[in-house]
Amino acid sequence: MAPASPPVAAVSGGGSQVKSAVRTVELLEYFAGRPGMHSLAEVQAEVKYPKSSLYMLLRTLVELGWVETDITGTRYGIGVRALLVGTSYIDGDAVVGAARSVLDRLAEETTETIHLARLDGPNVVYLATRQSQHYLRPFTRVGRRLPAHSTSLGKALLATCTDDQVRRLLPERLEPLTEHTITDREQLIAELADIRRRGYAVDREENTLGLRCFGVAVRYRTPARDAISCSVPVARLTPERERAVTEALVYAGEMLELATRRL
Incomplete structure (x- = not known):
């Protein structure tokens, strides 16, 4: 929980x-x-x-x-x-409205589960989701709250913060959700530097076993507060598939940044 x-x-x-x-x-x-x-x-x-x-x-x-x-x-x-x-909040949120067409296109292109989430303290809250077209798929409901350090969405958002901001936000020891979760804050901060260079974050079964997720921050403000992600079961994830998904995700993030820049 x-x-x-x-x-x-x-x-x-x-x-x-x-x-x-x-x-x-x-x-x-x-x-x-x-x-x-x-x-x-x-x-x-x-x-x-x-x-x-x-x-x-x-x-x-x-x-x-x-x-x-x-x-x-x-x-x-x-x-x-x-x-x-809660429904009123989502219905009236300008970013959620601007993201609808971007999420639809990304879901159609990747055929995988797509999420939009917002940073809320040390957690992320899911604002919108598009379900995978495959039988084997993850399920995350709108309104769900998860620790930022264990999700690609959260790590992408934390990477837009300074290291000192991350230290103020997160405790030294982080809650493990699976055996792969990063539980040391300084180790997480080191990964955030890699995320900044790479341009997207990866959740390597750190939140849910059998599931790898990729996330990008939507940089219409600094630090960013919203991010989008794509979740893929590791059973059907090949290097070629990962490359296609991350390229589509990064492009979708850029499109959403353009759509939200004036909000």
């Missing part, structure tokens, strides 16, 4: 905060990062709010549709209102 966003209080720019508002957002982020239904005790053990206050907050969110309960009324999960807000 990908790590949740840092608590709202931890990322505040200072100034006063309304405690109930902070708790509400932290609670929604808790459910967003942990699919499924959870008992009051589970939630309380994580968020550390007084049990009575937590129960009243949960009941209020249930009444408003932001949180749902199971048939027993004792387990809680994210509600449909959160989906409406």
